[in-house]
Amino acid sequence: MRERSLQRWAFETPGIPDSLFVRDEEVPMTKEEVRAMVISKLRLREGQDVLDVGCGTGSVTVEMALVTGYAVGIDENEKAIELTKTNADNFKVNIKLIQGHAPDVMRDLDKFDRIFIGGGSDMLESILEESMMHLKEGGRIVLDAIQLETATRAISIMSTKMDVEVTQITISKGMRTKTGTAMLARNPVFIISGELK
Numbered sequence: 001m002r003e004r005s006l007q008r009w010a011f012e013t014p015g016i017p018d019s020l021f022v023r024d025e026e027v028p029m030t031k032e033e034v035r036a037m038v039i040s041k042l043r044l045r046e047g048q049d050v051l052d053v054g055c056g057t058g059s060v061t062v063e064m065a066l067v068t069g070y071a072v073g074i075d076e077n078e079k080a081i082e083l084t085k086t087n088a089d090n091f092k093v094n095i096k097l098i099q100g101h102a103p104d105v106m107r108d109l110d111k112f113d114r115i116f117i118g119g120g121s122d123m124l125e126s127i128l129e130e131s132m133m134h135l136k137e138g139g140r141i142v143l144d145a146i147q148l149e150t151a152t153r154a155i156s157i158m159s160t161k162m163d164v165e166v167t168q169i170t171i172s173k174g175m176r177t178k179t180g181t182a183m184l185a186r187n188p189v190f191i192i193s194g195e196l197k
């Protein structure tokens, strides 16, 4: 059943259910509703060069590569690299993985059309500066943040060189109770998108 689902999603558009990714409790994953917004804000097209900084479980890396045909993922955690490889293999997408600390490992890379920053908030300033230097003309950066401080830091850095859009989403998921469906609210998430001026 799971194998059939993987095959189906591997050949269709993004919007993959979380349950189809192999996970590990030590490695966080961007949940599918947030991922859908991130993928939308990246404005992906086939053939673009794309980078996922802090690829974690690889859910965003996989969905990026499904559209573009190829994605590069970076993570400092060995377990995250293993998981991303497993998930990319399961969805039969073409990716390259780099284990290391951002922004250090970004310095030797070529330029990208799209960069998603899903990790590294302690190094946010330098990761964003390096990302803006690694963007092709018309390139976009998207990042997600839980904390207000991360969002405001990102907005002020990105605004120096980019047109910035700020989106905040709050997802609630329905839970069946004896009498109906109760909505359970999740944390608000900020999605900051920037395009080079």
Ligand SMILES: C[S@@+](CC[C@H](N)C(=O)[O-])C[C@H]1O[C@@H](n2cnc3c(N)ncnc32)[C@H](O)[C@@H]1O
Residues within 6 Å of the ligand: 027, 028, 029, 030, 031, 053, 054, 055, 056, 057, 058, 059, 060, 061, 074, 075, 076, 077, 080, 100, 101, 102, 103, 118, 119, 120, 121, 123
């Ligand atoms: C929230 S998770 C990303 C989830 C991912 N988008 C997904 O869908 O599975 C953040 C990841 O960033 C990685 N990370 C944090 N700081 C980093 C840094 N400076 N360099 C590389 N990876 C980093 C962590 O190891 C973690 O796997």
